Each structure stands twice: as structure tokens, then as C-alpha cells.
Amino acid sequence: MHAFIAGLPKAELHVHHVGSASPRIVSELAARHPDSKVPTDPEALADYFTFTDFAHFIQVYLSVVDLIRTPEDVRLLTFEVARDLARQQVRYAELTITPYSSTRRGIDERAFMEAIEDARKAAEAEFGTVLRWCFDIPGEAGLVSAEETVRLATDDRLRPEGLVSFGLGGPEVGVPRPQFKPYFDQAIAAGLHSVPHAGETTGPETVWDAINELRAERIGHGTSSAQDPKLLAHLAEHRIALEVCPTSNIATRAVRTLDEHPIKEFVAAGVLVTVNSDDPPMFGTDLNTEYAVAARLLDLDERGLAVLAKNAVEAAFLDEPGKARLAAEIDTYTSAWLAP
Numbered sequence: 173m174h175a176f177i178a179g180l181p182k183a184e185l186h187v188h189h190v191g192s193a194s195p196r197i198v199s200e201l202a203a204r205h206p207d208s209k210v211p212t213d214p215e216a217l218a219d220y221f222t223f224t225d226f227a228h229f230i231q232v233y234l235s236v237v238d239l240i241r242t243p244e245d246v247r248l249l250t251f252e253v254a255r256d257l258a259r260q261q262v263r264y265a266e267l268t269i270t271p272y273s274s275t276r277r278g279i280d281e282r283a284f285m286e287a288i289e290d291a292r293k294a295a296e297a298e299f300g301t302v303l304r305w306c307f308d309i310p311g312e313a314g315l316v317s318a319e320e321t322v323r324l325a326t327d328d329r330l331r332p333e334g335l336v337s338f339g340l341g342g343p344e345v346g347v348p349r350p351q352f353k354p355y356f357d358q359a360i361a362a363g364l365h366s367v368p369h370a371g372e373t374t375g376p377e378t379v380w381d382a383i384n385e386l387r388a389e390r391i392g393h394g395t396s397s398a399q400d401p402k403l404l405a406h407l408a409e410h411r412i413a414l415e416v417c418p419t420s421n422i423a424t425r426a427v428r429t430l431d432e433h434p435i436k437e438f439v440a441a442g443v444l445v446t447v448n449s450d451d452p453p454m455f456g457t458d459l460n461t462e463y464a465v466a467a468r469l470l471d472l473d474e475r476g477l478a479v480l481a482k483n484a485v486e487a488a489f490l491d492e493p494g495k496a497r498l499a500a501e502i503d504t505y506t507s508a509w510l511a512p
């Protein structure tokens with residue numbers, strides 16, 4: 173099963189840019205900036221990436237954000253993340269980037285956009301992995317961060333070619349979703365898809381707010397939707413996909429144990445479920461491991477895993493020919509694997 177997953181062509185829809193910095197990438201960045209408090213030795217780093225709760229996770233996350241200080245750091249991070257994705261046979265990935273966190277730390281906004289775009293093109297040429305961007309608001313940083321993020325996402329002189337969607341991340345407690353409606357309206361008017369985090373650390377009402385106020389087309393996590401049968405029915409009926417990240421939910425203590433994860437309830441309710449890795453090195457995982465976890469929790473065989481991979485293709489913000497090609501690649505791979 174592990175070998176099948178490792179070779180399965182996949183799409184990753186929920187993975188954070190900075191949250192994808194592997195020990196290898198962290199070491200390279202820390203060597204450039206030796207004053208950082210982020211440890212570089214992999215064992216100490218694993219310890220550093222053990223979280224007591226969601227707030228602690230965000231605090232550690234921001235210390236890794238502090239390692240990215242120049243456009244060259246941004247380019248290195250982006251290109252090396254693509255390398256790690258390509259190694260897992262990820263053909264298409266939507267990377268969640270928080271440009272505000274970098275621009276407010278002094279990286280020039282134009283140079284930031286050039287760095288990610290340069291890395292995207294180089295990665296596609298070298299690894300064949302197609303990258304697209306989701307720019308997210310770090311909600312806890314306030315409305316100024318929303319204002320800045322939507323400006324960076326919609327100003328024609330800045331907006332990168334690879335940008336497809338607009339998001340909202342960070343803690344949910346004390347950060348009500350409806351206040352971000354004007355910014356989502358503006359992003360949607362500019363042609364971006366709406367994909368906020370919701371229901372990761374608060375209840376189903378946050379997911380309703382994401383749908384009704386922010387016009388979410390997919391939901392980041394949506395874990396607490398399981399508590400509301402009407403919400404599950406709504407998600408299923410409107411094909412609003414959930415970006416499920418099982419190991420992340422345990423690592424941040426959003427869910428107590430994997431066996432209590434509501435992914436089974438989502439599937440049983442007919443919701444379009446996609447499996448993703450969120451901040452893989454920080455949570456000691458990768459996309460292949462998340463597929464293995466999902467296979468166990470949902471009792472999937474190879475065909476079931478191929479369906480899961482195709483769910484991500486369906487939910488991707490990729491054009492129809494691109495979706496058809498990737499879905500066909502998944503089918504061809506699966507048939508060849510199962511052939512006698």
C-alpha cells in the first residue's frame with residue numbers, strides 16, 4: 173500500500189509555504205541567519221516542533237517565518253518545497269502563502285512576487301510539478317493584514333500569475349470570520365477563489381460563516397462540521413470540499429486522537445473529502461503519510477485511494493484539460509498497478 177501511495181500521482185490543495193520548510197531547508201536558511209532561535213539539528217528540531225496547543229504552534233510557526241528575510245530566502249524556500257512535493261509524485265499543488273508576514277518584516281513586495289514566480293517556473297521546468305498560490309490573511313494580525321493581503325492579491329502590478337485563491341488562516345478563537353467579508357468580496361471580484369480555514373479550532377458556526385459570509389468554495393479543515401448534520405448535508409449538496417489534514421489536527425490538538433478524527437463521518441455524509449498535509453515537517457508528516465492515514469481510517473484499498481486522489485483533482489482550481497490529464501494519469505497508474 174505504501175509503495176502504491178508513493179507512486180500515485182497526486183494533487184495537494186492545503187499546504188503552507190513556510191510550514192513546508194523541511195529540516196534540510198530550515199538548516200539552509202538558519203545557516204544564512206545564524207542569530208535565529210530555530211534549531212538546525214534534526215533531533216532538536218523535532219523536539220522544537222512538538223506543540224502544547226494551537227497557540228504554541230502559531231508561536232513556533234512565526235519563529236520559522238522570521239527565518240525568511242530576503243527575496244533569495246523566499247526563492248530558495250519555494251523551489252525546495254516544490255522539490256519535496258515532486259519527490260512524492262505531487263503533480264499539482266496549491267501552496268498557501270502569507271505575503272503580509274513577509275512584507276511587514278521588510279521584504280520588498282515586488283521582489284517577493286518575483287521570487288515566488290521565478291521559483292514556480294523553475295520548479296515546473298525542472299520537476300514537472302505545477303504550483304499555484306493561495307494568498308491568505310493571517311486573521312489574528314488584524315484588518316490591516318486583510319487590507320494588505322487583498323491589495324497584494326489584486327493590484328495588477330503585483331498580483332502573481334500563479335495566484336488562484338484567497339484564504340484566511342491562523343487562530344479562529346477571537347477572530348470572527350464575518351469581519352473579513354469585504355476583503356473576500358474584493359478578492360472574488362478580482363477572479364480569485366475563496367478558500368478560508370474554518371472549523372479547525374472552533375465550532376460549525378465558523379464554517380457556516382465561511383460559507384455564507386466569505387463564500388467559501390472549499391474549507392480548510394472544517395473539522396467541527398461533523399457536529400452539525402445540516403452543515404454536512406450543505407457541504408455535500410454544494411460540493412464544497414473539505415481540505416482534511418488528519419495529522420495536523422492531532423499535532424495542534426484540534427482533535428484528540430486519529431481514531432476520533434471525523435473524516436469517516438464526512439465521507440459517510442457524501443462530502444467531497446480531500447487529504448492534505450498542512451505543515452508537513454512541523455507535524456512530522458508528508459502527503460504520502462496522510463494518504464496512508466486516510467487509508468487506515470477509511471479502510472481504503474488502492475481503488476479507494478485513487479478516488480481520494482481524484483477528489484483532490486475535482487476540487488482543484490485547475491482548468492478542465494489539466495484536471496482531465498491528471499485524473500487520467502491516476503487511472504492509468506492504478507490500472508497498471510492492479511493488472512495481473
Ligand SMILES: Nc1ncnc2c1ncn2[C@@H]1O[C@H](CCC(=O)c2cccc(C(=O)O)c2)[C@@H](O)[C@H]1O
Binds near residue numbers: 237272
Ligand atoms: N493549521 C493551520 N491553521 C491555521 N493557520 C495555519 C495553519 N498552519 C499554518 N498556518 C498559517 O499560520 C499563519 C498564522 C500567522 C498569524 O497568526 C500571525 C498573527 C500575528 C502576526 C503575524 C505576522 O506575520 O506578523 C502572523 C496563517 O496565516 C496561516 O497561513
Ligand SMILES: [Zn+2]
Binds near residue numbers: 369
Ligand atoms: Zn492550514
